[in-house]
Amino acid sequence: MAIVTIVGAGMMGSALVFPARHNKNTVRLVGTVLDDEIIDASVKTGRHPKFTVDFPDGVEYYHFSEFDKALHGSDFVICGVSSFGVDWFAQAVLPKLGKIPVLSVTKGMLDLPDGTLLTYPEYWNSVCPEAEICAIGGACTSYELVAEDPTVVAYCGKNRDTLQMMRKCMETDYYYITLTEDIRGVEASVALKNAYAFGVTLTIGINEKMRGEGAKQHYNSQAAAFAQGSKEMRSLVRYLGGNDDSIDVGIGDLFVTVFSGRTRLIGTLLGRGVSLPDALKQLEGITLESNVVSERVGRALRKQAADGRINMEDYPMMDLVYGILTENKKAEMPWKSFAGR
């Protein structure tokens, strides 16, 4: 039994309480500076405000002001902040960790002005070289983890011993863990899937626009868009230096995000023809990782294409989602580009 400190009381960080506590670890859920209300509500009710079941017994809850106490004796720290908290985590948390390793469930990438794309573990290590950053990717949404629907995820990191220690603490009979050293591949793959899930779910809205809201779903177009997403993800993950097994981790994550992630909401709205500002207004308060990563990756690829390093025609779906989010482009699937000539 270990001491697991989770930073970030959003849905995913909070969901990881369940397998961690299932294995009788000491589990300390620490809110970020934005999570005080969630922590207060959890202390009061024993339940996360967005979950439909109670937290397991014996979880310890902390405001971030008590972080030093929550860190004391910890075997590892789970980073459960959103993309918007990545810098905060670098400044407020990483410097305090010393030799305590991190297991990050934050999904996304950063782009530099020259078009370079960095995974979050790489970014954190650029800021804090001594930090040991492992990360989680794969087919796992918070709702479903809480519901104990079985899945397999990948933990990636440089040090096999650390990964094995984390797996021992976290693996349950509904949360299986595969280990890999391919941080770049796993993290690129599961970041990209948010952009591609957005692309795939546009077809749901487009279908509704044609046939009326609530009409029977159609799957040919979803599936063809999924195949295109798979193709572009494979190409990008390889280009970024990741390996093929990590692409499958992303494919599983893409699948679950299409069906039960928050990305489906925005993709469906924009597919219906709702304008971006109206869609964002309707979804106020929901963290849309898809938009963050689509803008960053789209911008980076456009820059790389301008420099002749890649051909943007190889990524028509990424080009589409970037165009929709930044250039007011219409949500129409470029099927002919997907088919190629």
Place this chain on the structure above:
Amino acid sequence: MAIVTIVGAGMMGSALVFPARHNKNTVRLVGTVLDDEIIDASVKTGRHPKFTVDFPDGVEYYHFSEFDKALHGSDFVICGVSSFGVDWFAQAVLPKLGKIPVLSVTKGMLDLPDGTLLTYPEYWNSVCPEAEICAIGGACTSYELVAEDPTVVAYCGKNRDTLQMMRKCMETDYYYITLTEDIRGVEASVALKNAYAFGVTLTIGINEKMRGEGAKQHYNSQAAAFAQGSKEMRSLVRYLGGNDDSIDVGIGDLFVTVFSGRTRLIGTLLGRGVSLPDALKQLEGITLESNVVSERVGRALRKQAADGRINMEDYPMMDLVYGILTENKKAEMPWKSFAGR
């Protein structure tokens, strides 16, 4: 405008009438020797008995007894028989074609006693070396094609000119076509997806067994199984000599088959714990390509593993579906094998 002769009035063969006729080709739908009733019903009502919309105007219907007439002047023949009609097609149709090329939409593989797996085009060419066989793979179910839900499919064949002629006849604004010479990869990929769709949809039934029929669907387990299917398909298609783009064709086909194919019915039933004989009884009259291909591929891989050519542990999901169909194995997902150690 061309003359397109479709042999096989099952659902997929009949669905291809729609894009073919959309482009004003002369379209001749020829029933196999088992399809006389469907042809009679189509002549009488203008609709396929299993479709909810009428055939387009101007389609010509033929019993197989009139095949010579239906073939006269034809630019190409679409083969729309099921796996059970592959030998019949080799004997009754191929010898009559001369230089008329075939476009096959039949999905599946055959295994030889030494564990060799053959795609149907390869098998037909072994029987009839002079036949020119092209084939269709990708995210396209018959229901959805008839509903004009947009998609992209792949046409594969050795001769680019033939493929371009077929595409010109068949491509519409809801049915886009990509061309490839990788017959082996496309055909293996879209055959294998029937086995893996069976594997993925087991999780739907398993979830219902745990939570009650009609319970809310859960997607973590579906997605993790999908990722495993993707991984095994990739490995097998490569092992069989196919290329990576063809794997994505199979991924799209896997996706659509999980959601709107017939395979979902048997996978869900067996996942619930219904015995194989009871499930087959419930689904009497439905062509289950998944069972055919799972048995053949599973048997071939076991043979190859026994000969030391592959490691069966690399294919735990194929091993599971084979075991369920031939060895009365329980429908339980081997998550730990998927995660690996």
